[in-house]
Amino acid sequence: MTGRPLLNRRLEGLGTTIFAEMSALAVRTGAINLGQGFPDTDGPESVREAAVRALRDGRGNQYPPGPGVPELRTAIVDHQRRFYGLDFDPDTEVLVTAGATEAVAAAMLALLEPGDEVIAFEPFYDSYAACIAMAGATRVPLTLRAPDFRPDMERLRTLITPRTRLLLLNSPHNPTGMVLTREEATAIARLAVEHDLLVVTDEVYEHLVFEGEHIPLVSLPGMRERTVSISSAGKTFSFTGWKIGWVTASAPLVAAVRTAKQFLTYVSGGPFQYAVAEALRLPDTYFADFRADMRAKRDLLAGGLERAGFTVFRPAGTYFVTTDIRPLGENDGVAFCRALPERAGVVAVPNAVFYDDPEAGRTQVRFTFCKRTEVLTDAVDRLRKAFAG
Template identity: 65%
Template sequence: MARLPYVNSRLQGYQSTIFAEMSALAVRTGAINLGQGFPDTDGPTEVLEAAVAAIRSGTANQYPPGIGIAELRHAVARHQGRFWGMEVDPDSEVLITAGASEALAASILALTEVGDDVLTFEPWYDLYGAVISMAGAVRKVVTLRPPDYGFDPDELAAAVTPRTRLLVLNSPHNPTGKVFSRAELEAIASVAVERDLIVVTDEVYEHLTFDGEHIPIATLPGMADRTVTISSGGKTFAVTGWKIGWVCARPELVAAVRTAKQWLTYVSGGPFQHAIAVGLDLGDDYFKAQADELRAKRDRLSAGLCSTGLEVFEPSGTYFITADIRSIGHDDGVEFCWNLPERIGVAAVPNVVMYDNVDEGRHLVRFAFCKQHDVLDEAITRLRTLT
């Protein structure tokens, strides 16, 4: 008899990702995919051509250095200084990773021990839950609640225990589109400093902010030495399949993350590293145009969802809009999303899979607006048949 596969008990419930499942369902049914967050257009020509040139050069197709190529590390350091006023040493305070996903995984694995508490906000991006479990740590959550997805600072302080080692922060926030305000970040920083926490911050949507201001928490007083700042080129340059990310932190934190990272992928995407370096040095007009275009798409889909009768919580950043399906007579987001592709030819994601407190998210659904305008228009037309 064949031996049945064994899945570590800490990973039960993480065998697959709802985003991939909904994308597969969209393919099977021919539905418009507003579930998984990837654009349906390519990134800037300069960046694409730089990748092609690197491949054809014959010098970029083998293993890059373990910490990433110098051109990209220096470009990341320039980027942090140019946009956020952060001084970063490209040789000791930057680590190139296989996307932000690996950066997050390596950081959590490196900086926690079995039994440590890791604090994050819910809804939380699904990778956080899986990696915290892989590390043998314990997830603790503070709930962000609509319509503004604010949080109670007292609840945050109360959630910290003597075992809390790490706080994972995502701003701009997936799935809600929330951009944490300076006052909110200061409240988080105060807790981190007082309770001696390391903050791992996921900032992949840093340039896709429409309202408010993106503020890296590492720039706040007392935070530079205790923050691991993570981002990537995938969202900024609409090349999500390239998986080129980075970590910026003090040398001792980067060394710890690198220790875990080298046993995950070791290195990745040599030619793409060259291309993302080119992208990070593009003029301000590119970054502004990218945000302006996505703002227009947000407004288009938001208005369309409202026209169907859905209650919409308009995001301040990211690729995503959350809607409350109770306003059109539904209360189970999972059932709603599984039936939607067959019913009207649109795929979305149920937010409840990103909650520990399931009653908080049972009725919420996430739609991606990083699609072409005509695709969004057709999706809206189909969605209007729900009512």
């Protein structure tokens, strides 16, 4: 051993360890895990059977093409046209990745140089800080503040410096559930054009908007040649373990991202790519029913948390609810979440781990509602008994 740190300090943080700790606590205590965002049921049976059929037919069992199988790239193009009126070339403007997380990492590695600055919404999705750090760049937080978590456009303007290279944005926003309005999206696009910035948008919750609408930034004036749009199948089709994501962008941007991506996973998920191609062609009723089901679960969990005494910031999108624990007489979200499994039989995640300054989200706690209705009902009953009496 050299005595040097085994972990690059730019990558160190509480987020990775807290998720593992909370999951371990859930197993040890038998608590209901509303901390990590993965469903407790599989997605459509037809999609799962499509993966089985691809395996049996020998499609994708060997290396798939580097950009992704043609069937999936075509389905992604059709999806973008169907829902947003956007046109992409499946051969040059689409790249299939190992989930959205790899897409973000590859985009940061491809598009940033050491010393560049990246502006991102804070609280950050947990991989963003690490991906920016791996590229040698510096993250600059645009902090979203309770109760509405709206981005401050004037603050964004002041954060842009000569070293600003890129905006990394997610709407719907994890963890707060904020969804950009058309006015906000337009203002962001204008700043990007004015300052000649690249924009990477993480849109994995695009089909989980409960209030408002999902507006791809790439669809706005001046954004087509400067925007890398990222999404994935995991959240929309409830197959998070398949890790099938994608990038859509202009050909030069896709080529750049692919150059970095090929040295990360090279390729992945061959048989699942064929299945996701079929999933993207499900009828409109699937997407509408999926959204309605999640909205009902949001309301169930949010209402239960309110009755238990939490301040609830009801999300406009995603499948997470952010709360404030001060009405319960608590002021430390990390300590609260560590005690919660024993106290109430429920697991949550402290939002402090998503901030550069943990004090900024010290009293905020996040719960997920992507679980079966009976599980959520049990969880809110446990919370009510623990806190409301």
